[in-house]
Amino acid sequence: PLWRYWNQAVGLHMARHSELVFFSGGVLTVRVDAPVWAQEMSFLKEQIIVQLNKATGVGGVRALRIQQGTLQRLTPRAKPKPPVSNLPDPTSEELMAAESLVAVIQDPELRETARLAFVKLMVAERTPL
Numbered sequence: 001p002l003w004r005y006w007n008q009a010v011g012l013h014m015a016r017h018s019e020l021v022f023f024s025g026g027v028l029t030v031r032v033d034a035p036v037w038a039q040e041m042s043f044l045k046e047q048i049i050v051q052l053n054k055a056t057g058v059g060g061v062r063a064l065r066i067q068q069g070t071l072q073r074l075t076p077r078a079k080p081k082p083p084v085s086n087l088p089d090p091t092s093e094e095l096m097a098a099e100s101l102v103a104v105i106q107d108p109e110l111r112e113t114a115r116l117a118f119v120k121l122m123v124a125e126r127t128p129l
Contacts, residue, residue, distance in 0.1 A: 002020055002052060005055035009051035009052045009055055010041070010051075014041065017032055017037045017071075018031065018032045018071070026061060028063070031072075032067070032068055032069075033068070033069075033070065037068075038066050038067075042066060045066075048064060049063070087123045088127060089123075094122040094123060097122065098115045098118040098119045
C-alpha cells in the first residue's frame with residue numbers, strides 16, 4: 001500500500017498537491033494539481049522512488065509517471081448530516097422568543113442560524129441533565 005508512505009516520501013507540502021492514481025508493473029502514476037508541482041516532482045523523481053522503496057521495504061517502484069489534473073480528494077463532497085439531538089422539541093413560547101431575538105438581523109442565513117442556536121439554548125436550559 002504505497003499511499004501509506006506517500007506523505008513520508010514526498011513531504012506534507014507536496015503531498016497536499018498530489019495523489020497516487022495507479023501502480024502497475026513498477027510504474028507509479030501520480031496526479032498533481034498544478035504545473036509547478038509536476039516540475040518539482042520531476043526534479044525529485046529519483047529521490048521519491050528511493051524514499052518509497054525504502055519505506056515499503058519492497059523496492060517495487062521503478063518509475064514515476066506524473067500527470068496534471070484535478071485531485072479527486074479535493075472535489076466537493078456532500079455535506080455531512082448534522083448530529084441528531086437528544087433534546088426535546090421546543091415549545092411555541094421558545095420558538096416565538098427566538099424569533100423576536102433575531103428579528104433585527106438583516107442577513108437571512110445568519111438570522112436563521114442565530115434563531116436555531118437560541119432555540120437550542122432555551123431547550124437545553126430547561127432540559128435536566
